[in-house]
Amino acid sequence: MTITLKVNDLAVSAEVAPRTHLADFLREDLLLTGTHIGCEHGVCGACTVLLDGEPVRSCITLAATCAGRDVKSIEGLERDPVMAALREAFSAEHALQCGYCTPGMLVTARDIVLRLPDADEDRIRLELAGNLCRCTGYNGIVRAIRRVLSHRPEVTAPSLPPVTRGTFRQFSLDDAAAPPAAQISAKFTGDGLHETLSIALPPEQVWVALRDPALIASCLPGATITSRDGDRIRGEMLTSLGPIQARFKGDATLTYDDMARTGRIAGSGRDTASGTRMQAEATFRLVGNGPAASTVEIDLTYALKGPLAQLGRGPIVRVFAAELAAMVARNLEARLRGEETPGAGAALHAGGLISHVAWRWLRDLLSRFHVR
Amino acid sequence: MKPAVFSLEQPVSVAQLMQSGEGRIVAGGQSLGPMLNFRVAQPSHVISIAQIREFSLVEETEDAVIIGACVTHAAIADGRVPDIGKGILPAIAQGIAYRAVRNRGTIGGSLCHADPAADWLCTMTALGAAVLTLRPDGGRTIPLTTFVLGPFRNALQPGEIVQAVRVPKASPEARWGYYKACRKPGEFAHAMAAVFLDPARDIHRAVIGAVGGAPIVLEGSDVRIESAERALLQSGLDEIGRIMQLAALRRAMEQAA
């Protein structure tokens, strides 16, 4: 798409792909390489530029959404009086070494000087929390900003208007919007979880079923077995959580001890789109409770490495794993009783855990991998 | 890092939005942006709503402030939006992320994203806020307690969008406390708790955020440490995490005492 905007006081008209973020647009298309890219997820502040006069992260701002707006990168602030004072102060106070953080640091520093003329050292440090510098230890940067604040050039801070008043259309209350939360039955252990399943069937029958990898896979939402060679299984697992989607491909090894009625599945997989790696191991133990009842004890441990682990913090992943475990448990129980597993499907759909499409896809799969 | 290819639509009015196709909404892009860059989200179509005028308004009624979904954290922090009393809203907004993120990030985006450690999610739940939605055939008012299903999951249906957040005003004698534990200011909290006591409106509520699922809500006589301890067992937190949460709750309760 073509966009027209102002960059460093010049009108620019350019062709951009919707996915191009503002930092790449400035650097790659306009060759304004003063804007640096560090983390590309909003954390480090190296890419901070001005959009309509306000500092923003250019790495998480789509260039296409800046059409008609006014962008200023470090190059466009050469003649800005506050920036001139900051440049001098940064140099005098040794506020930079390698210079990687400096363009973003200067844009933030300028914002502090203009917006918070009375900032003391604590406030300056607080405001700088979003700009990482791995060289200077910040002391020089804080001193430089204090220096400029104490001899502030004659400039008026931009004043932002109050938010415009209006009225909203209001509709009736729906306080039953959420389906009941997925019941987590697992207990959290140090690095995983423990799930107990009670099944009203004789242990012999349950063991035969547990020895069937296709059956187990069919109980794991989004999972499919793509090939099988003895105890080695190749497969895929599609998961989605809100906007997040991942398709893990990998393999697993199954081992059984028929005497002890225990087993172990260990595998690892990778989501190629994000490069996230997952490792998981489940051990299970079947115990008979009289002739017509069994208990399956499952211990699951897993490790997630890469972008998904970074965005989905530990507790989120744990609850997600526990919800999956609860579904597997429910599905397994239903399948062992010879029932189809529509209940699980409904829960998946209602909870939005796995998209409807994925569920349909899973059902297609189920029909292919029949339980013997 | 590059997001996967997607097409983009930028409606400028609700009328235009209602005509647009199905796609992933982006408001400030401060949560979706990182997910796109990391390719953990790969929508094929994206609809930017940041420039829809109707979503950037604010309305003050006798008993509530209604904040448009696309009003930014910075606008609230600066007091450019009417307060609900006690300076509560600016104080919360000021503690979210960093100025450059607050300049883009929106209150509606934050609630829809439903990150368990999000400041608005925890505090708006404590304040008894509700989202006003919009869909082609009307809309709904959904209290936050039922709006959030879990991490990154909300009760919106396809084609439904949040247009605003309705926050009830606090009585003059209301008491309020909010504490979050971060290693560094502006990062997502490791533990957070909000306490809101408004006896005149019969509200005694504590909310614990930064858990593995939807925020934990404690009401009435359950606003105490023992109830929190029990509720935290299913939160996906390890023991240290739970101890931190209890400390955050104690401090929020002290502030509100």
Ligand SMILES: Cc1cc2nc3c(=O)[nH]c(=O)nc-3n(C[C@H](O)[C@H](O)[C@H](O)COP(=O)(O)OP(=O)(O)OC[C@H]3O[C@@H](n4cnc5c(N)ncnc54)[C@H](O)[C@@H]3O)c2cc1C
């Ligand atoms: C470095 C960094 C630190 C941060 N620290 C914190 C913090 O300490 N505390 C905190 O609370 N937040 C923090 N955030 C998140 C920030 O507050 C985001 O702005 C906010 O969570 C999402 O708002 P957004 O407008 O950017 O949403 P977007 O990223 O645009 O959207 C987020 C999600 O919500 C959906 N969505 C958005 N608006 C609507 C709507 N109106 N209707 C329906 N769906 C919608 C989108 O489809 C998307 O899935 C941080 C972000 C960054 C980058």
Ligand code: FES
């Ligand atoms: S590169 Fe944009 S914040 Fe790090």
Ligand code: FES
């Ligand atoms: S000067 Fe090297 S990162 Fe700041």
